Amino acid sequence: MLKSNSPNLKSWVDVPKGSDFPIQNIPFGIFKTKYLSPVAGVAIGNHVIDLVYLHENGFFDKLSLPQGIFNQKYLNDFLALGRKKGREVRERISELLRHDNDELKSNKAACEIALIPMSEVQMLMPVRVPNYTDFYSSEEHATNVGSMFRDPKNALLPNWKHLPVGYHGRASSIVVSGTPIHRPKGQVKPPDAEFPVFCPSQKLDFELEVAFITCAETKLGSHITTKDAEENIFGLVLFNDWSARDIQTWEYVPLGPFLSKNFGSTISPWI
Incomplete structure (x- = not known):
C-alpha cells in the first residue's frame, strides 16, 4: 500500500466526517477564483490547495518538476510526466498535510494563500480530452439494453463475453459537472407511426459510470499490453453518459449510437 493511502493518516486541515476528500484521497483538478486564473489544485476537506503557490515557493523543490507545470488550463502536461511522477507529487502533498508535519502547517502566511475554501472556487474541466472510448462492460446493463432493443431471450450478442465492446464518443461535448445539458433533437419513430418524426427527445436518460484518465x-x-495498462492510468473520474433513448432506439441498428449519445457527457472535476 502507498503511504499516502494509509487509513491511519490524519490531516491538520479540518476534514468533516464523511467528506469525499480525506487525506487518503488528494485528487487533482483545475480551478479558478475571483482573483486567480485557471490553475491546478488538490482537494482536502472543504478546501482546495493551490499547487502553483506550493511549487513557486519551494515545497516541491526535490521533485524536479518543470517550471509552470501547474500554471495551466488543463492537467495534460502534468499527466504526461507519468504515473510515477504523479505519485511522487501526491505523496509530497500527503506529507505536507499530515497532522505531525509542521512544514506548511506552521507557515500561516502560506496557509492563508495556498488553502482556499471550496465555496470560493469554480471547478473547471480537469483535462483536455482529445478522444475517448465508451465501454459497455456491465453485464446487467448490456442485458437490459439488449432486451430493450432486441429479443430479451438473446439480449447479449455472442461477442459480448469475449471482447471489450465499446464505441468512440464525441470528445468535444464532454463537460464538467454542473454544466447545463441541452435536450437533444433527432428522429424518433413512434410505435404506431409508419415513418419517423423529428422532435426533442422525450426519453432523456443518464448513466453513472467511472472513466479512466490515461x-x-x-x-x-x-x-499497450495488459501488463503495462495500469501504469498508464493516472486516475479516475465519475462519468455521466447522457443518452436519448427514443432517438437511440431508431438509430441503434446496425452501427450503434450516434446522435443519441453525442450531445453531452459530464465528468466530475476531480481526478
Whole structure:
C-alpha cells in the first residue's frame, strides 16, 4: 500500500466526517477564483490547495518538476510526466498535510494563500480530452439494453463475453459537472407511426459510470499490453453518459449510437 493511502493518516486541515476528500484521497483538478486564473489544485476537506503557490515557493523543490507545470488550463502536461511522477507529487502533498508535519502547517502566511475554501472556487474541466472510448462492460446493463432493443431471450450478442465492446464518443461535448445539458433533437419513430418524426427527445436518460484518465500518449500503430495498462492510468473520474433513448432506439441498428449519445457527457472535476 502507498503511504499516502494509509487509513491511519490524519490531516491538520479540518476534514468533516464523511467528506469525499480525506487525506487518503488528494485528487487533482483545475480551478479558478475571483482573483486567480485557471490553475491546478488538490482537494482536502472543504478546501482546495493551490499547487502553483506550493511549487513557486519551494515545497516541491526535490521533485524536479518543470517550471509552470501547474500554471495551466488543463492537467495534460502534468499527466504526461507519468504515473510515477504523479505519485511522487501526491505523496509530497500527503506529507505536507499530515497532522505531525509542521512544514506548511506552521507557515500561516502560506496557509492563508495556498488553502482556499471550496465555496470560493469554480471547478473547471480537469483535462483536455482529445478522444475517448465508451465501454459497455456491465453485464446487467448490456442485458437490459439488449432486451430493450432486441429479443430479451438473446439480449447479449455472442461477442459480448469475449471482447471489450465499446464505441468512440464525441470528445468535444464532454463537460464538467454542473454544466447545463441541452435536450437533444433527432428522429424518433413512434410505435404506431409508419415513418419517423423529428422532435426533442422525450426519453432523456443518464448513466453513472467511472472513466479512466490515461497519462501516456501512444504512437500510431503501437499498443499497450495488459501488463503495462495500469501504469498508464493516472486516475479516475465519475462519468455521466447522457443518452436519448427514443432517438437511440431508431438509430441503434446496425452501427450503434450516434446522435443519441453525442450531445453531452459530464465528468466530475476531480481526478
